[in-house]
Amino acid sequence: MPHAHHAHHDGHEVRNPEQVNAYLVGGGIASLAAAVHLIQDAKVPANQIHILESGPLPGGSMDGAGNADTGYILRGGRMLNFSYLCTYDLLSKVPSLSHPKKTVKQEIDEFNAVPGNKTNAHARLIAKGEKGPEIVDVSQMGLNTRKRADLLHITAETEKLLGRKRIDECFTKEFFDTKFWYMWDTMFAFQPWHSAVEFRRYLHRFIQEFPRINSLAGVDRTPYNQYDSIILPIETYLKAQGVEFHYDTKVNSLSFRPETAITVSEIHFASTKDGKTGLVHVEAHDLVFITLGSMTACSSLGTNTTPPKPLPTVEDALKAPDGAWELWSSLANPTVNPHSSSFGNPSNFYTRTRESNWLSFTVTLKNPEFFSALETATGNKAGTGALVTFKDSNWLMSIVVPHQPHFLNQPPNVQVFWGYGLFPNKIGNIVQKPMSECSGSEILQELLGHLNFPSSPTLENSITIPCMMPYITAQFLTREKGDRPDVIPKGSTNLALMGQFVELPRDTVFTVEYSVRCAQTAVHELMDTEEKPRDVYMGEHNVKVLVEALRMLLT
Incomplete structure (x- = not known):
């Protein structure tokens, strides 16, 4: 039976899943x-689903690679949260690798239920x-009446009125020196x-995370890195x-039928690999899903002894081997x-x-000294400290020390952690050059300096691989x-x-949840499935949450 919500798709017929070829770019x-979701909710035969990926591996930005000899590489980590309703829904549909009778979601739940794995940052x-280094008391947020009023004001303002405003146009300079901002800006x-x-x-x-912003207790972790x-x-x-x-397959462009509909x-x-070109004929009842931008x-990537390449030009963005910005x-x-007017404005995001x-x-350690010293300094065992931010670091450096092993192939005598700097163009406090021009070992030197740890035996028993990411917060730009x-x-x-x-109205970018919600929305809308994405979890609709959050703000 066709549903009433057909009208906004120009009244297309209900698709017969048996006839659908789906091309996912x-x-x-x-x-x-x-x-x-195409397989499980829409009943499209799996062999009619084609994933076209320009690289040699799936996973996009959710990567984790390497080995103990040449060093591991994580470009970043994802903090999962119980409010990621779409993601957890997806992970409850996929079997675990280690226990085929369990789902990935059950595996994550069990891992986070172990008391020793609970996130509770003491530093x-x-x-x-x-x-030397001191742990900051973060039981209080350091927000005075003015800063609280500004926060409440921006929360109450409409998106239309805020428009292209920057965050710093909504607060005084002092706001950016508060403990609240240091914790918020490095967490997200x-x-x-x-x-x-x-x-x-x-x-x-x-x-709902305000009361725990200082301990990050609301963060769920995966047993290993997110790729594994x-x-x-x-x-x-x-x-x-x-x-x-279909790997090593870069999509350059689409052609459309010559009518008003898209x-x-x-x-x-x-x-x-060899530049050979080809084309896929798409029938009107087939589906094309495209991941935009990257x-x-x-x-x-740099190495332990060399820095990464400098920032690319706008032309470089359009010539990037993955083709995401070009498409x-x-x-x-x-x-x-x-139909270009329906496709947004990519240059707003890749030219800045x-x-x-x-x-x-990412640091690969072959000596346990650093981990034991860090545990003593922070009071956190590996995997329980979430994010440690060095508030006075010129680079605004933070590190995340995950539960070990963090990779499926990681030997027992090797430890891995990662970190990042929000201001890579600033000169270091210890190493007298910008972070972007530092080799891996210089970045580790800077970190050891902030912790007041001796450089030996850590420096000579480690591999640090830096990674410059030119568009990593492009989705946050004004x-x-x-x-x-729109998704459709x-x-x-x-x-x-x-x-x-x-x-996507109301949901937040730079989360796995955002990508999964898009996917679920696309499948539901174009295949008219009964399963539709869960509503965005909105903490403030729960009075208890609001009261707790305000109590935190008023400290």
Whole structure:
């Protein structure tokens, strides 16, 4: 039976899943999630689902790679949260790799239920004291009446009125020196010049975390890094079902049928290995899902002895081997796409690398000294401390020491942790150069200096790999309505857009949840499934949560 909500899709017929070929461009979590829901909710045969990925592996920005000899690499980590209703729904549909009778969700729940794995940071902020590093008392937020009023004001303002405002246009300078801001901006990677609209969304979306912002007790962890714990099980499941993965396949452009509706007719691709081009004919009843843009495009890895490459130019963004920005740009370009106005404004996001870059680093240790000294200094065992931020670091450096082993192939005598700096263009406090120009071992030297740890035996028994990410917070940049296209562009009959650069009312970008919600929305809308994405968890609708959060604010 056709549902009443058909009208806004130009009255398309209900699709027969048996006849649908689905083409998912990009192999990140959005496409992987879409494939799971196409199989389980929409009943599309798995061998009619094709994932086209420009790289050699799935996972997109959720990566984890390397080995003990050459060093491990994590570009970042995801903090999961009970409010990620779509993500947890997805993970409850996928079998665990280690226990096929369990789901990935059960595995994560069991891991977080072990008392020794609970996140409870005792050293969320470390400051430079007269006698060396001191743990900052974060039981109080340091917000006076003015700052609290400004916070409440931005929370109450409409997105329309905030428009393209930056966060620092809504607060006085002093706000950015409060413990609240240090904890908030490093937990979520916000900068003062980022979008006030997005900051407001986060305040609403994560208000339930206010009382625990100093301990991060609301954070759920995966047993291993997110590639091993989330991407690998989903990929394994999809392959077993028969989904076709086409790696090293870069999609360059789409062709549309010559009518008013947006209906994809062809997908043009090229092999990233030998440059051979090809095209896919898309029928009107087929589906095309595209992940727009990329926060990890043009990532550049340094080594223990060399820094990463400098920031790319705008031209470099469009020539990046993954093709993510190039494809979106072609869709939004009026000279090549008559429907360009429905595809947002990609140049708002990829032309501002000075506002959207930071640098992360992964440390592989072959000597337990650092971990034991850190445990003594912070009072946290590995995996329980969440984020430790060095508040007086010029680079605004934070580190995350996960539960070990963090990789499936990690030997027992090796430890791995990662960190990041929000101000990589500033000169270090100890190493006298910008973080972006430092080798891995220089970054570790700076960290050891902030902790007052001796450089031996850690420095000579470690490999630190820095990673410059030019667009890592591009999704936080100031934007106006229309810069981000809708998941189903107005007038689309068979095309959906996903990822961190599309518009989903009320939800917050830079989360796995955002990608998964896009995927679920796309499958539900275009396949008319009964399962629709759960409503965005809004902490403030729960009075108890609001009272707790306000109590925290008033400290």
